[in-house]
Amino acid sequence: MILHDMKHGHSVIRSKLFTRPLTIGLLSIAAALASHTAPAQHTTDHHSVSNHAPIGVMGDHLHKTGEWMLSYRYMNMRMEDNLRGSNSVSPEEIVSAGLGLRVVPVEMSTEMHMFGAMYAPSDKLTLMLMVNYLEKEMDHVTFQGGSGTVRRGVFTTETSGLGDTKLAALYGVYDKDIHRVHLNFGLSIPTGSIDETDQILTPMGTTPSPRLPYPMQLGSGTYDLEPGLTYLGVKGKWDWGSQLKLTIRLDDNGEGYALGDKLMLTSWGSYRLADWLTGSLRLSYTDSDDINGRDQNINLPVQTARPENFGGEQLELAVGLNLIGLEGAQLGHRVALEYSNTLEQHANGIQMEMQDMLSVGYQYSF
Numbered sequence: 001m002i003l004h005d006m007k008h009g010h011s012v013i014r015s016k017l018f019t020r021p022l023t024i025g026l027l028s029i030a031a032a033l034a035s036h037t038a039p040a041q042h043t044t045d046h047h048s049v050s051n052h053a054p055i056g057v058m059g060d061h062l063h064k065t066g067e068w069m070l071s072y073r074y075m076n077m078r079m080e081d082n083l084r085g086s087n088s089v090s091p092e093e094i095v096s097a098g099l100g101l102r103v104v105p106v107e108m109s110t111e112m113h114m115f116g117a118m119y120a121p122s123d124k125l126t127l128m129l130m131v132n133y134l135e136k137e138m139d140h141v142t143f144q145g146g147s148g149t150v151r152r153g154v155f156t157t158e159t160s161g162l163g164d165t166k167l168a169a170l171y172g173v174y175d176k177d178i179h180r181v182h183l184n185f186g187l188s189i190p191t192g193s194i195d196e197t198d199q200i201l202t203p204m205g206t207t208p209s210p211r212l213p214y215p216m217q218l219g220s221g222t223y224d225l226e227p228g229l230t231y232l233g234v235k236g237k238w239d240w241g242s243q244l245k246l247t248i249r250l251d252d253n254g255e256g257y258a259l260g261d262k263l264m265l266t267s268w269g270s271y272r273l274a275d276w277l278t279g280s281l282r283l284s285y286t287d288s289d290d291i292n293g294r295d296q297n298i299n300l301p302v303q304t305a306r307p308e309n310f311g312g313e314q315l316e317l318a319v320g321l322n323l324i325g326l327e328g329a330q331l332g333h334r335v336a337l338e339y340s341n342t343l344e345q346h347a348n349g350i351q352m353e354m355q356d357m358l359s360v361g362y363q364y365s366f
């Protein structure tokens with residue numbers, strides 16, 4: 001079982017990413033809808049603020065001609081303990097697995113501050129810019145050099161700074177009755193650093209400050225295409241929708257590697273509990289590849305320094321609340337939060353286990 005999981009490598013996942021029946025099905029629906037494009041019809045219930053996806057979904061809505069939106073989101077993602085494939089493994093089991101690992105990460109938190117702006121030159125086209133500031137923290141346990149399971153100590157590494165910057169164009173291709181569809185054309189610009197260092201505790205007891213493993217870096221180092229397709233439906237007090245998004249790394253970065261390509265499919269439903277309040281439920285599926293190539297300066301006896309221990313599949317369930325300002329000084333303001341919990345995870349190799357994520361956001365349209 002464990003050996004099977006270890007072989008669940010790069011080529012398998014990469015080819016799976018683009019041949020999944022589900023993916024093909026969705027893409028065909030998109031093509032069908034796109035070929036039946038009807039002229040956009042605007043009705044008053046298309047108010048840009050009252051009809052948004054849960055806050056964890058990016059690029060979910062179009063704006064009307066000339067409309068602006070500014071937003072701030074805070075996200076906190078937590079990882080704890082480790083998986084080998086889908087099975088829990090202890091730090092002692094990891095260092096005894098014959099892989100030469102002597103340091104094990106046990107907890108990680110990633111905080112993200114996202115500042116966004118949207119502007120619509122026309123009813124069909126909305127432009128979007130997102131700038132991110134990241135704060136990452138990872139706790140580790142170090143075992144003594146050689147072999148065995150004697151713990152030498154624990155240490156925490158921290159990095160913070162600007163992450164990658166996202167530009168996107170959202171283009172409406174269908175808008176009739178209760179259904180709307182738009183295409184997402186996203187580009188990620190590598191403004192995040194990929195040479196962050198911090199002090200560590202080695203198995204020999206020394207405390208150098210080398211370049212940190214991949215998950216502690218702030219950016220991908222690559223230009224990435226982020227194409228997607230978003231569907232929105234609304235009827236009475238119900239809203240629902242679905243978004244398919246890919247992340248495609250265009251090249252290796254300057255350090256000689258590329259993070260894995262990614263597929264994300266999410267679907268949600270929300271119900272208007274009051275004119276100013278909606279509650280939502282959302283399911284997300286993510287499939288990502290391991291790292292392609294490697295950074296020669298990341299060379300530590302820890303799983304996170306090895307490109308094969310990245311990517312895999314996960315399924316998450318999120319509950320959300322949206323508060324919408326309807327009149328006076330509150331008009332155009334929206335406050336939302338969403339809490340997401342990981343239901344299932346299959347990791348390539350050995351990885352930390354995803355726990356949960358909290359997103360809180362504020363948006364203002366004018």
Ligand SMILES: [Cu+2]
Pocket residue numbers: 061062063069118
């Ligand atoms: Cu917006």
